[in-house]
Amino acid sequence: MTDDAGPEPPSLDLTPRPARPAAGQRRGALALLLLLVGGVAFVLLRTLGDASLFFYDVAEAVELRSDLGDSRFRVVGTPQPGLVVTESDGGSAVVFTLCAGDVLADVVHQGDPAELFQPGVPVVLQGVWTAGRPPALDGLSNAAEDGWYLRTDHMVVKHDNDYRSDGAELEPCGAAG
């Protein structure tokens, strides 16, 4: 074909167009995206659901005892020196007194305590208020003995942020009193 062979054919549209990924790959990526959106939604729902279990300190837990009723809640406080390991409901339990400032609450913790659990180091416990006298209370030197105790089954240690060898800015019980 020469230059005078007639009208020039219209040129093909060769503008580069982005390639579409294979359908399987696209579906896989979209499924992953949906999974992640679902994951974020689950985390938010779980967090909001757990918001009802935010920490009370011992003083708040004692003050709100009638309002809390049978509901589970978390309480943060410092175990007093003097622990009693005993049997409760067919399993092992640790009985001790939790304090915050000058407010005390007796605790019966079912199951094994945390590895780093010891008097003077704050813990977060999860459980319910129970009316009555806890077992082995006589073994405690500074019990609350107010006719109620915390029956807990979940314990985590609340560690401080001090890494100095002589650093131990732990507030002793009775400091606020």
Next chain:
Amino acid sequence: MAGRDERPGNTGSRGSRLLGCVALASLVVLGVLAFFLTGPDVRLHPTTGEEFGQFDAVRMLYLHVPMAVLMYASFMLCAAASVGVLVKRTPWWDVMAHSTAEVGTVLCGLVLVTGSIWGRPVWNTWWEWGDVRLMTTLVLFLLFAGYLALRRTTTDPRRQERKAAVVALVAVLDIPLVNRSVAWWENRTLHQRSTLEELKIQDLTLFTLMFGFLTFGLVVWWLTLQRFRVGWLERAAIDHAVGSAIAERRSETSADELDAAIGVTDEQAGEASP
């Protein structure tokens, strides 16, 4: 990327290889400092007189904290590069945003894992639903995993760069929440407050932590550099593939096929010929 080897399939240069070697050597030194030279966290309780602390679990601090801080840095860089994507619209910003997001997401995953390993002996739990620091960090991880998944929904990264930039800018809004949660919810959350802000760390422990920042800074720098180069090469490969496809298509199309495509018969074509 001046000075980089021109050999195909190689993203290294003399400078980046040196950087990689220094980062690797720093990791070894950090390991020696963290696991052999520093002591366990053991203190005497002021009231009970008994030993307490994190004991050997404290060694995880030298990995966990620098990784967390470098994770923030990576995601902030991603946010800055995403602004560049929206304003400048050049590939450099997009490749940078993608690279930093990927490195940041890996670090975020490692932060969650190392935190969990530390939490088991110290807190007595692998994971605590409801702890604000943990939950906001998990959300950050999921958001940036979503960012990376969004980028995988197309083979050409240019198609999603603006959407991805917006997702990154939304995702980084979680960083202040992650960072400040321990102060804003101090008595409502399990995670302890920042040690460095109150400088409750000293001597070899402080030095090792600072060395950890330097080490992970080098590692992140090296990783980001390599990932950026891979991203840049991926773009070049896409452009090369498009160019090759056009040339191939042109070579496959004969004059007769073109005539047939536009309805010119052989006779018409013959009449038109001299």
